[in-house]
Amino acid sequence: MTTDPEGFLDTVGRMVTGWAWLPADPGRRLRVEVLFGASSMRRAKPVETLADRHRSDLEAAGKGDGRCGFAVPVPAALAEREHVVDVRLPDFPDVRLRGTPRRAIVTLGLVTLRAVHPTDADVERLRAFLVGMVQLNDGSADTAVPAAADLRAWLAGEDRCWLVAERDGHIVGHCRIDPDWPARPGSGTLALGIELHPDVRGLGLGRQLMLAAHRWATGRCARLELAVLPHNAHALALYRGLGYVDLGPAALPETGEIHRRMGIKLPGMCGPDRAVTLVS
Numbered sequence: 001m002t003t004d005p006e007g008f009l010d011t012v013g014r015m016v017t018g019w020a021w022l023p024a025d026p027g028r029r030l031r032v033e034v035l036f037g038a039s040s041m042r043r044a045k046p047v048e049t050l051a052d053r054h055r056s057d058l059e060a061a062g063k064g065d066g067r068c069g070f071a072v073p074v075p076a077a078l079a080e081r082e083h084v085v086d087v088r089l090p091d092f093p094d095v096r097l098r099g100t101p102r103r104a105i106v107t108l109g110l111v112t113l114r115a116v117h118p119t120d121a122d123v124e125r126l127r128a129f130l131v132g133m134v135q136l137n138d139g140s141a142d143t144a145v146p147a148a149a150d151l152r153a154w155l156a157g158e159d160r161c162w163l164v165a166e167r168d169g170h171i172v173g174h175c176r177i178d179p180d181w182p183a184r185p186g187s188g189t190l191a192l193g194i195e196l197h198p199d200v201r202g203l204g205l206g207r208q209l210m211l212a213a214h215r216w217a218t219g220r221c222a223r224l225e226l227a228v229l230p231h232n233a234h235a236l237a238l239y240r241g242l243g244y245v246d247l248g249p250a251a252l253p254e255t256g257e258i259h260r261r262m263g264i265k266l267p268g269m270c271g272p273d274r275a276v277t278l279v280s
Contacts, residue, residue: 003024004092004095005020005021005022005030005089005092005095006020006021006022006023006063007019007020007021007030007051007068007087007089007097007098008097008098008099009085009087009097009098009099009100009102009198010099010198011198011201011202012074012085012102012103012104012198012199013074013104013202014073014074014079015071015072015073015074016034016071016072016073016074016085016087016104017069017070017071017072018032018051018069018070018087018097018099019051019055019058019063019068019069019070020032020051020068020070020087020089020097021051021058021063021064021068023064026063026064026065027064027065029050029051029052029067029068030050030051030068030089030091030092031048031049031050031051031089031090031091032048032049032050032051032070032087032088032089033046033047033048033087033088033089033090034046034047034048034049034070034072034085034086034087035047035085035086035087035088036074036075036078036083036084036085037083037084037086046088047072048090049070049071049072050070051068051069051070052067052068052069052070053067053068053069053070053071054066054067054069055068055069056231056233057231057232057233058231060230060231061229061231074104078104079106080106081106082103082104082105082106083103083104084101084102084103084104085100085101085102085103085104086100086101086102087100098136098137098138099136099137099198102198102199103199104199105199105200105203108167108200108203108204108205109167109168110167111165111166111167111172111205111208112165112166112167113163113164113165113166113208113209113212114163114164114166115161115162115163115164115216116155116162116163116164116174117155118151118152118155118156120148123148123151123152123155124148125164125171126151126162126164126171126174127145127146127148127151128171129164129171129174129197130144130145130174131145132197133195133197136197136198154178157178159178159179159190159220160176160177160178160179160190161176161177161178161213161216161217162174162175162176162177163175163176163177163209163212163213163216165196165200165205165208165209167200172196172197172199172200172205173194173195173196173197173200173205173206173209174194174195174209175192175193175194175195175209175210175212175213176192176193176194177190177191177192177213177216177217177224178190178191179191181227181250181252181253182225182226182227182250182259182261183225187223188221188222188223189221189222189223189224189225189263190217190220190221190223190224190225191224191225191226191227192210192213192217192224192225192226193226194206194209194210194213194226196209201234202234206238207238207241207242210238210242211242214242214264214266217266218266218267221266222265222266223263223264223265223266224263224264224266225247225261225262225263226239226244226261226262226263227250227252227259227260227261227262228259228260228262229257229259229260230258230259230260236260239262242264243264244262244263244264245262245263245264246260246261246262247261247262247263248260248261249261
């Protein structure tokens, strides 16, 4: 068992929330320092708290008794400004929480939703975003991110689409539609997978990106399906709010990890319209 703490910086909206716990001593409540800054994080004065709040999602995910969450309000001086948030563990100075540092975005502003094209420039921008997301979660980009040639081959298929959300010229989210798992071959179903950068979560972008995916898929398939971890309460609320229904458990083929399979029926054939919208 690792002797290092685990943790993640979840949200940086009006409240900074996250979690931290020590697997080797799950009853210990860790000290957390939250740093705020509009420019230099090194000069920001930390706010100290304990990671001792109970969260049912963490308990369901096996993080001890779930009493390892923390929440700190954003200082009033920064509440209406974009700023950077970092989190440190004073008792473990060499450990960084996953997801740090982060930028708190007050207003999302104009976001462009568009389809990725199989050009070198588009593929490299998409790969760079995917690599960054894997690294943010301490994963291995070498195994988790497809090579450029594989992405171009994937994008050439007629039964698939990869949408990206761009803010200020940077990709901040993506949504992929294809005949992969959990869709079943011959069922007239396509699968949907969505991922947002943590900086833009909770601002309504996920819903807009999924609605754009629904518009692309309408006329191409009878139903969209997706898979979600059972303890991901935020994602479950989003999907149910859009009309997805629970179709039962499904095991991820690579690891056997149990997900909830969900699906939504789409309207009838309406013609192949590949237009994607702009949202703000």
